[in-house]
Amino acid sequence: MHIILAVAGVVILEMIRRKDVYVLLFLTALITLLLGSVNLFGDPNIARYLKEVCLTLIWISSVVIAIATAARQIPAEKESRTIFPLLAKPVTRAQVMLGKFFGCWTACVLSLALFYAFFCLVSGTKEHYWPITNYFQAFWLHAVFCAVVVAMTLMGSVLLAAPSSTITIVGVVVLGILLLGRHLNKVAAKTGGLAGDLLSAIYFAIPHLEWYDVRDLIIHNWPAINWTVIATDTLYGAAFAGLFLVAAWARFRRMALN
């Protein structure tokens, strides 16, 4: 475990020292603050729209951070050849992969914690209402979503040639699942035949990332989700993250380093 934590520590240090994450954090915070401070047309419901915009921004930022951070980890190790002194130590490739995963995921969770804490502060100050459980559930499911995306990106980074292609393909897949995932079974039922069967198969095979998007819980101040559902979603996400990591490791294990 100490090796995994050591590798993860370097990933987090790298992220702390890179400027792009700060830019993203600053921009999101600025927009949240600006939107939180305006009172358009004296509409009492305006807070909901503002919350929706801010949460969408947080979601976009988290997807960008998760994919962009994870996509370059293994290729950068190969390109800068830092993988050689690392693997010359008593370190296995599985430990490198797990360390990279935990490092990227922790970095994402830390950014998310910052985003949510700031958003909760701005929104709570404006509404004088503090549904902490809702915020925690939304944050946790968002963190599980990031775990699946990071694992999927790491798998992409060892299968695809360049980080740019990994970012593009994983980005399209994640966006596609978020937008279309929940509708696939309905389309499959309407289509019927072989195409319908194929769509059904895809519906059951893909990780349903849209289940982790519970922005409405905060926007409309709905009652908190049953904790059993949260636990089931967490297990589902962990299973997919594990599956992607095993696939990434199987490829990385046989990958030529030169």
Place this chain on the structure above:
Amino acid sequence: MNNMSQSSSANGPQPILRTEKLRVEFRSREIGQGVKVALQGLDLAVYPGEVFGFLGPNGAGKTTTMNVLLGFANATGGAAYLFGTDVRQPIARQRIGYLPEMTYYYKFLTAEELLRFYARIFKIPMAERERRIDVVLKLVELDHARKRPIRTYSKGMQQRAGLAQALINNPDLLILDEPTSGLDPIGRMKVREIIQRLKNEGKTVFFSSHEMGEVETVCDRVAILHQGELKAAGTVASLLTGNETNLEQAFLRIIDFNLNSSSICTSSSLLLAS
């Protein structure tokens, strides 16, 4: 093959590094080229406390051998052992330090952070870790620059930072891949001094180099590899024959290099003639 690599008796110390009929083949990427043999049945044995020079022209198979020893590449045949453990087991690398030919380190880290990272991999306790970092940074004379990011280091300093990371676990065996490559004379001298100091401390050093003078100065034994085959191994004195006065002459003879028929000489002669 001249004076094969065994220098100890059967009851003497066990080799720290051993290869047995090591064979590595690569599938060529060029169409119609088939399989290329990088190593052909290499037998090597390096004993505790030795400084062992691994020589050969470019493409001889030195780096391939090191890649197999460090688990970066798999052997097609034969076996390799570090401290009696198969090199495919990560635990075989617990007591070694490795310095690559070029410095490949996380440039956003400082030397201190880099060493802390590698020390954590070896599970060195925190108090011991900090003490060890102080010791190796002083040894490689980087104590004054320990808080500077590695990207701001000169090439010589980066190479010494590399040596520091190779020494962080106080290894019994150091594998150095052309440790003085690309360094200026002062940098070379400093690296040579460090190797000499490690030798005096009883460490085993296995290193590849193209610098014959350097090898002659610091090595107890050398092995010469050519086209994936071990051509000779032994002490420098044992490799010299006839009126040869230095290792370079012996090296050129052993790899069967004909100075007069080399293309460089031919072109030089043509140039002189014109």
